[in-house]
Amino acid sequence: MHHFVYTASPSRIVFGPDSIDQLPAEIERLGAKRALVLCTPHQREHAQAIADRLPGCVASIFDQAAMHVPIEVARKARALASETKADCALAIGGGSTVGLGKAIALESGLPIIAVPTTYAGSEVTPIYGITEAGLKKTGRDPRVLPRVVVYDPKLTLSLPMGLTVTSAINAIAHAAEGLYAHDGNPVIALMAEEGIRACAAALRALQENPRDLAARSSALYGAWLCGTVLGAVSMGLHHKLCHTLGGTFDLPHAEVHAVVLPHALRYNADAAPEAMARIARALGVADAPMGIFELARAHGAPMSLKAIGMPAGGLDQAVELAAANQYPNPRPLEKVALRSLLDHAFAGAAPTA
Numbered sequence: 073m074h075h076f077v078y079t080a081s082p083s084r085i086v087f088g089p090d091s092i093d094q095l096p097a098e099i100e101r102l103g104a105k106r107a108l109v110l111c112t113p114h115q116r117e118h119a120q121a122i123a124d125r126l127p128g129c130v131a132s133i134f135d136q137a138a139m140h141v142p143i144e145v146a147r148k149a150r151a152l153a154s155e156t157k158a159d160c161a162l163a164i165g166g167g168s169t170v171g172l173g174k175a176i177a178l179e180s181g182l183p184i185i186a187v188p189t190t191y192a193g194s195e196v197t198p199i200y201g202i203t204e205a206g207l208k209k210t211g212r213d214p215r216v217l218p219r220v221v222v223y224d225p226k227l228t229l230s231l232p233m234g235l236t237v238t239s240a241i242n243a244i245a246h247a248a249e250g251l252y253a254h255d256g257n258p259v260i261a262l263m264a265e266e267g268i269r270a271c272a273a274a275l276r277a278l279q280e281n282p283r284d285l286a287a288r289s290s291a292l293y294g295a296w297l298c299g300t301v302l303g304a305v306s307m308g309l310h311h312k313l314c315h316t317l318g319g320t321f322d323l324p325h326a327e328v329h330a331v332v333l334p335h336a337l338r339y340n341a342d343a344a345p346e347a348m349a350r351i352a353r354a355l356g357v358a359d360a361p362m363g364i365f366e367l368a369r370a371h372g373a374p375m376s377l378k379a380i381g382m383p384a385g386g387l388d389q390a391v392e393l394a395a396a397n398q399y400p401n402p403r404p405l406e407k408v409a410l411r412s413l414l415d416h417a418f419a420g421a422a423p424t425a
């Protein structure tokens with residue numbers, strides 16, 4: 073028997089190849105005229121090309137978006153938005169760029185139009201993060217949820233395969249944890265299972281041809297579903313661990329997710345059999361944690377925390393941090409078992425119990 077609360081996200085989604093052609097109409101629909109375009113230095117050229125197609129709608133371009141939204145960068149972008157009298161932020165990029173848009177919106181209420189170019193999913197969540205003095209503070213605020221998301225799979229053709237794989241597994245992680253969330257619901261579970269299926273199928277096709285537009289479209293569709301799950305229900309051990317490891321040891325975001333997910337799922341497997349069955353079904357495998365491990369390995373993702381820069385001496389601290397605050401997770405947090413999980417992830421060993 074079901075008992076649940078379901079809150080639908082009010083975002084407008086525009087999806088499909090060439091959907092960036094809809095940007096002028098979407099900006100107008102918001103009643104805006106002066107977009108502050110946001111991007112990373114690396115994506116300046118892409119963002120400029122899109123801005124060039126928006127004559128009369130661009131206030132300025134700010135190209136300093138950086139991982140984890142350093143407060144200094146957010147302050148500069150906020151000042152530029154105010155100086156140029158921008159009336160919306162147009163974030164073109166991955167989670168870092170969308171995150172910068174959120175930092176502006178948090179203070180000013182400026183509406184965000186997001187044009188995602190990775191599979192991180194931030195564009196459909198009301199979650200923000202800002203890093204000050206080495207500490208990333210996160211929170212939820214409906215003001216930071218982008219009002220419109222324009223998903224154009226053509227913009228993901230340039231995503232390098234390494235980041236394609238880790239970013240897609242990052243997306244799968246949102247859906248996997250959504251399937252055992254204490255505040256989950258049947259609609260979100262449908263989205264989660266379909267999101268995992270779409271992302272995994274896309275990765276298999278992209279291995280053959282990274283410029284396969286149908287597969288890019290499937291990956292982005294899956295990323296939207298998985299991101300929606302992240303925005304709607306609570307995450308558990310996996311996200312907590314990745315946040316802790318990434319923040320404390322400065323490890324790359326998507327890569328940490330790809331390494332940790334099989335081990336976090338193994339930790340929770342016996343306590344969440346229904347979720348595991350749905351993840352396995354979406355992947356077309358018998359065992360969910362092994363299925364994720366093999367998916368990562370088959371597509372060349374980094375397999376160990378050691379390989380992505382985690383110091384061996386940090387494992388004890390990581391266990392303490394992960395167990396410091398109890399939070400909802402299918403299996404209680406037990407230090408000895410957490411240490412074993414991290415030892416496996418550090419070494420890149422298969423996710424055995």
Ligand code: NAD
Pocket residue numbers: 112114115138139140141165166167168169171189190191192193194195197198199200201227228229230231232235239302325326
């Ligand atoms: P990212 O945005 O940092 O991008 C990584 C690199 O890839 C950047 O140099 C970027 O310019 C480049 N890139 C992005 N798209 C590209 C493309 N199509 N072609 C070529 N290069 C491209 O990475 P990410 O994994 O998308 O985002 C990570 C950040 O997002 C982290 O700070 C994470 O905490 C945050 N995040 C937040 C949420 C949320 O709900 N608030 C959700 C997921 C991730």
